[in-house]
Amino acid sequence: MDALKRLFRTARRRIPRRMRRLSPSRGLRLVGLAVIALIPLIWWGCSQDIYRVGGLGADANAALVRVRLFQDRTQLQLSSTTTATVRASADSASRLLSFPRGISVPVSLIAGGWRIGSVQLGTGQLTITPTAPGGVYVDGQAYRGRYRLTPTGPGRFDVINDVDIDGYLKGVIAKEMLWNWDLEAYKAQAIVARTYALYEARTAGSSRGWDLYPDQRSQVYGGIAAESAKSRQAVDATAGIVVAHGSAGHERIFKAYFSSCCGGITQSAADAFGDAWIAPLSDQNNQSLCSASPRFNWGPVVVAKEELTRRFRLWGARRGDPGRPRPEANMAALSRIDLQFLNRFGRPTRFLITDVRGNRYSLSGEELRTAVNTDAAAGTTLFSSFCKTINDPDQVRFVEGHGHGHGAGMCQWCAQRRAEQGMRHEDIVLAAYPKSRLVRAY
Helix, strand or coil: CHHHHHHHHHHHHCCCHHHCCCCHHHHHHHHHHHHHHHHHHHHHHHHHHHHCECCCCCCCCCCEEEEEEEEEECEEEEEECCCEEEEECCCCCCEEECCCCCCCEEEEEECCEEEECCEECCCCCEEEEECCCCCEEECCEECCCEEEEEEEECCEEEEEEEEEHHHHHHHHHHHHCCCCCCHHHHHHHHHHHHHHHHHHHHCHHHHCCCCECCCCCCCCCCCHHHCCHHHHHHHHHCCCEEEEECCCCCCEECCCCEECECCCECCCHHHHHCCCCCHHHCCCECCCCCCCCCCCEECCEEEEHHHHHHHHHHHHHHHCECCECCHHHHCCCEEEEEEEEECCCCCEEEEEEEECCCCEEEEEHHHHHHHHCCCCCCCCCCCCCCCEEEECCCEEEEECEECECCCCCEEHHHHHHHHHCCCCHHHHHHHHCCCCEEEECC
16 A cells, blocks of 8 residues: 555656645545446456457458258259359359349259250359349348359259358358347357357368258258348357367367257267367256256157167168168167266266177267167157166167257357356357367457
8 A cells, every 4th residue: 555655646746736636545546446447448358358369370261161052953943133143164254144033043954064044054063153142042042152053973963152151150040049049149159150160161171062061960051031130240249259279379169069958967079979078078067057948858758679670770771881881780679778878977978779689789879869860750759868768678768858959068058048147158158168268260
């Protein structure tokens, strides 16, 4: 306190005499009030440090993603409210095409090249770029960015949507979140979905001509029609921000998994998918934070052993490498399903399947869920692998079920509950991914 008084007197001697009407004690009181008034600004400035530029090496031009909208199509219906520039990669020139309003025009790939309506185009990859954003519809849906039609075989092609990451996210967030959820939860989802998409673009997408599926295999993407005012606001408010881990200046994005409801306990991505273990994707005990979800508790689900045998065999055949199915493809009739391992909070992570010949198959919780759900009838699917099994003579009962989805990473119902409790979107993300940081990717 004496040091502060001396500092105040020194400063006082350096100002004009007519302004020296404050006593040291009164001046200290005013300084204290000023500091208190500045606390919110100081806190805000510190919190914004998590928005600093990280070591991700991305920029605005690199923040593009390629979504495979359709696979192996033989025909596509195209309509437009504007003109579009069309170019086949084997041609040296682009063409500006006009489309009749309200009328769909078929696009096909024939022996001589591409045909749009009656217009014959060249060969190779066909790129369609609307002159106005969202002005071209493919099969009745409009998307931001451009379209690339890539041949996959005789008369067949994929449809790829090249779109800037934030334009893509505006058509994702409203599909992934409930319409009446809190804006802070939407913002948290925007950061997480952005991180996931960019990670996929820089890993899986590096070895193929596209990055993301338009459905739950990646993230549900509905294009412009799916956007809402809230999804656009959430994406714009968090533009460029991703969640990462690593020391300061060496942060790296990771595959930011998320699911609907963890059922109170998440599982690590290592247990769920066999990924390398990292702290942000470790398991957590969220207790009853997501209890508002209609899938927080579920069950029982009862499936005949004969039916489960059929599903396991089909799953094993589909999941194996070409010509080398998984062993489950040839399993004998199912005898029983038992829990094999739990994580530290009591969520099942592995199950042991035994057939009538005594052969055993160890499946992760997610492998079991997808196997049970393979070609399954409605009402006989598992919402998650967070459950127990009871083996009857002719059937298996899946009981005490909790959650919806794989349960790794951010739980969306937990995010919504945290938003309702007043938590800011930055803190919602950091709570979902321990020991992570928020950085600016572009």
